[in-house]
Each structure stands twice: as structure tokens, then as C-alpha cells.
Amino acid sequence: MKEINQMTLVFEGRSVNESFARVTAAAFLAQLDPTLQEIAEIKTVVSEAVTNCIVHGYEDKPGAVRMKVQIFEGGRIRITVSDKGKGIPDIPQAMTPCFTTGNEDRAGMGFSIMQGFSDKIRVRSFPGRGTTVVMEKYIGGRKEKTDA
Amino acid sequence: MINYEVSERILTVTILGEIDHHTAIGLRTEIDGLVRKYSPLCLILDFSRVDFCDSSGIALVLGRYRLMKSLGGEVELIRLPENVSHIFDMADLKRLVKIG
Numbered sequence: 001m002k003e004i005n006q007m008t009l010v011f012e013g014r015s016v017n018e019s020f021a022r023v024t025a026a027a028f029l030a031q032l033d034p035t036l037q038e039i040a041e042i043k044t045v046v047s048e049a050v051t052n053c054i055v056h057g058y059e060d061k062p063g064a065v066r067m068k069v070q071i072f073e074g075g076r077i078r079i080t081v082s083d084k085g086k087g088i089p090d091i092p093q094a095m096t097p098c099f100t101t102g103n104e105d106r107a108g109m110g111f112s113i114m115q116g117f118s119d120k121i122r123v124r125s126f127p128g129r130g131t132t133v134v135m136e137k138y139i140g141g142r143k144e145k146t147d148a
Numbered sequence: 149m150i151n152y153e154v155s156e157r158i159l160t161v162t163i164l165g166e167i168d169h170h171t172a173i174g175l176r177t178e179i180d181g182l183v184r185k186y187s188p189l190c191l192i193l194d195f196s197r198v199d200f201c202d203s204s205g206i207a208l209v210l211g212r213y214r215l216m217k218s219l220g221g222e223v224e225l226i227r228l229p230e231n232v233s234h235i236f237d238m239a240d241l242k243r244l245v246k247i248g
Binding site for chain 1: 206238
């Protein structure tokens, strides 16, 4: 896959930055002319990934969250969200629907939603060193429909 | 942020703006305060003015479902935008609450 554009954003893992991150990713990907549904899906997967860094990676303590968004030829995108927090000891368990180590404000549905809204998801984690989530997705955009 | 109205022990809460981990805590506190104040038999959550919702919205509904159940009441969700109903379907929320 040939990369044609990319951006990287590093920000403090504060919950107020969840909306900043998802809006930034959506604004960057606007060049692909995504549909409203594609925009909603992008914003949602970014929101889930960044919330995981803040709630689970750093457990609400300060720490940097890094988000990289890449655009490849043919409308493929890759979103990489990483933290240097505590890591996930058991990735399959963390990805099980409704499993959460969080409090009653968490549904345990973050990974299910990230899986549902992206074509491919990869999670790498080392206890004590952090977690990286890589999601790939195809953005068809609105052009296809109007050309048809 | 929310708007609300109470009529014959039905509390209707319209959620305004975005539901994420950052906003959910305030929404929970506001809604639960109203539930304790008015003791409704039915809590209706109106999503028509929600322009973003992630899995925090699922937890918000589940928590309010548990609260209303413990008080002998029920929860109904109305006017779900497509992106919100898509997320709620993933958690199969209609098993627990009425979706109008």
C-alpha cells in the first residue's frame, strides 16, 4: 500500500481531549469526501481507542496519547492510537464483548465497536510499557455514489 | 447537557450534544438527580439531539436501566438517530429497554 498523506497528533490523556482527537481525525480524513456514516464510524473508533488509553492505560493519571492517521492509495486508511500506560495483560479477554475492568460507567463494548466499525484491527500490548491499537478501513466516500 | 419535563410520573430527558466518556459523568449525575427528585415510573431518554455517541452511551443507558429497575420503574429510549441506534444494536439494548 502506497501512503499518500499522514498526520500525527500527540496530546495529554485528558478526557476533554477525546472530542479533540476524533474531530481532528475526521477533519484530516475529510479530503477523502467520506459519507456521514463513514465520518460517524471514524469518530467513534477514535473515541473508543483514546478513551481506553485514558481510562485503562493511564487510569486517569497524566500521560501522552499518540494518534497517527494515514491515507493510502485507493481510499484505504489506517488509524494508530497508542499510549505508554500499564498495558493489557490478556488481550483476548479485553476484546470480549461486555468485559470491562472499568467501573459502572464503562460498558465493555469499546473493542467490539472498534471491530465492528473497522475492516481490520490489531492490538499490541506489553504490560508496563503500553498499548497500540491499529485500525484499517476503506473509505468509499460520496464520489462513488454521485458518479454512478 | 439536558432538557427535561415531568408529567404524570413520566420523566422525559432530552440529551443535548455529545455522549462520550468525558460528558457521560455529568449526564449521569444530572439524570440520576432528576430520577431521585421526581421518582418517575418511567424514564424516557430522547436522543434526537445527540450528535455523537460512543460506548459510553451504552453504559449510560445500562446504568439508568439498573437504577430505574431498583426503584420499580422502567426506561424507554426514543428518537434515536441512525448512528446511535447502530451502536445500541451492537449491545442488543432492546433486550432490556423499550426502544420507541
